[in-house]
């Protein structure tokens with residue numbers, strides 16, 4: 338049907354596409370006409386070693402099904418090389434799905450600097466490097482779709498994943514800012530918070546649960562977000578098991594820390610602590626304007642400032 342979401346003429350880079358979620362994305366994009374760069378370093382879950390096999394296997398699968406794909410075996414940390422493969426093979430890049438990932442789970446007391454660094458290198462630096470290399474191409478063609486892969490561990494925290502959760506929430510921050518900077522070039526960036534059974538999640542997921550959380554339940558969400566018809570930008574989408582939802586921050590009503598009767602003090606903070614933390618009347622927050630203007634507004638320092646007015650004050654957008 339004419340309403341099918343197709344990717345003919347589009348060039349899609351999927352990092353870490355040799356296994357799990359990335360493999361599923363690569364197969365799904367190719368099935369709908371995209372030319373796909375299947376990137377995978379081919380190492381272990383903990384990021385040791387490398388092999389061409391992971392990427393080659395998926396490229397073979399795509400070609401066997403009549404699709405178009407090339408392999409790239411570089412680490413995402415070497416983002417330029419990943420993008421060069423796309424340009425050399427297909428002459429452009431339209432979509433980047435930053436998906437490559439490893440785990441070095443350990444309780445915080447046992448976590449080494451090496452565990453911290455390698456996880457940040459692959460997830461955060463790798464997503465930066467590939468996106469940064471693709472960016473000039475996307476700006477020039479005034480089109481791009483980028484996915485950053487976050488995690489519930491980053492959003493909510495999780496035992497044994499201090500390194501991983503920090504890097505994963507870092508990717509939400511990166512996504513939010515690229516969304517602003519890319520908007521006028523029709524480059525959209527969104528963060529994905531997936532859950533799926535894979536070799537990566539095998540250590541934290543019971544087997545029957547993993548079987549019900551197939552990567553193919555996540556791929557359709559990624560495809561829609563990366564389609565030219567999708568207007569979503571600066572979103573955070575939690576998805577798995579055939580379900581998807583949007584996430585936003587919430588802010589409580591808050592409390593005033595000074596008044597005609599009392600000045601600001603730690604005791605005042607203590608006294609209004611319950612209302613500071615009362616989410617019953619919380620609202621969602623969509624930009625930093627509210628916070629920044631509260632801090633910067635001269636009204637913020639007067640006794641009877643109108644909080645609503647202060648919040649509606651908008652900073653000039655920097656671009």
Ligand code: NAI
Nearest residue numbers: 353356357358378379412413436437438488532533535537
């Ligand atoms: P997976 O282990 O099945 O696949 C990850 C792939 O990335 C592997 O093929 C691996 O070789 C590749 N890779 C690792 N380091 C690389 C590097 N430096 N350069 C290029 N490729 C590299 O894992 P899975 O579960 O498919 O994870 C995909 C993404 O989704 C990861 O970013 C992960 O953190 C994230 N995620 C997964 C969840 C799940 O429930 N499976 C939950 C939340 C996030």
